[in-house]
Amino acid sequence: MKAIVDCNSFYCSCERLFRPDLRKRPVVVLSNNDGCIVSRSDEAKNLGVPMAGAYFQARPIIQQHNIAVFSSNYNLYGDLSWRVMETLRSLSPMVEVYSVDEAFLDLSHVPVDELEAAALHIRHTVEEWTGISVSVGVAPTKTLAKLANYIAKKNKAASNCIKVLATPEQLAPALQSTRVNNVWGVGRAFANKLINQGITSAWELSTMPEEWAHRHMGGITGVRLIRELKGIPAIDLEEPLKVKKMIATTRMFGEPVGDIGSIKEAVATYTTRAAEKLRRQHSAAKVISVFIVSKEQDHMIDFHHGPSISTHITLPIPTSNTQELIKPAVDMVDQLFTRGKEYKKAGVMLSGLVPDESIQGNLFVSQEKNNNRFLMDILDNVNFSMRGDILKFAAVGTARNWKMRQELHSSRYTTRWDELFEVR
């Protein structure tokens, strides 16, 4: 058996933890740049605030109901996420951290008639140790555990925030009552296709033959989905510490930018951040891609797929050195930039990742290379211990007139001494 543990309205719960006055008040948290709504408390959901809706569109309803609004505070969420995951690791021999607010747990050591008690124990322990409330779904496969979790969350009062789907008698009604678009792995495109063919429930989908899934639902991915729904594990729990195959840092600008100097500063900054992520997992990158997105006039039409233009280069030797990455990245901006146009977003992607062999001093590379790596380590250590950019490269600039908007930021209660929560 597998469990998925999912924090309830995670970002909102984090904000509430240090603001007891908000316990009963509806809360929402905004994405970067204060663009759209990415987390809603139950009260905000019930008032009809849409998920992933644009903030400016939801503003009337937010004001009308006196909903508390926060810019996203990733320092805080990251730290609380770590506490939740550490708690889970003490409860199960195998934990796969799936996202900032979710983890899969292996419960194969728990007898079937004790699953309910185990799920409840997990929930209570996390809440007691971290103050974050969670929902727990338990089932034979990851996809069914997600489905169980979905049911638990839909009616928290009835479910006690846990749902176990272990026997055929438990599974059949759950599958029958779940619409196909709420199944994990069925997105908008597939959902429309399925509904057009008269397949509307998870149950109906689970009865489809595998060849059919292979033809109509993205090949092998569709076959796995059907198997998982039937209770046959097809997606395993992943080992921890998976090394990423691609690293990206991309951001919207606070406001449209028309001068190439600012865009270069932004790209240099994003490259710096991406290189840090690269070194953290002891990788070096062979390929650097840069893209910029121009400000669209008619952004009401599918703003996610704006006219982005991109280019990439392949380095002669893979590197994790910030200086060696910044230079080509910034040069690529010259190729992409058109004078007179305004841009709203830029991004840097590092791919073709290989293990970085010169992490410790290496006999077989030049002294100069080892020194560079040493410099990078010092830089990372200083910046990490200070939790911020204390040391920077000149190319990132200091004016930062492209940086994102964050007007409603809460304090970094758990990672900054000077922002500690005060009790009088």
Added chain:
DNA sequence: TCTGGGGTCCTAGGACCC
């Protein structure tokens, strides 16, 4: 006026080879 920022996996199709 104002719409996020990461990631993964898979497939199709082109280039190239013998």
Added chain:
DNA sequence: TCTGGGGTCCTAGGACCC
């Protein structure tokens, strides 16, 4: 008139997730 049959590798792009 007539135009093989495999392979492999790479890239772009679609679909999905939170």
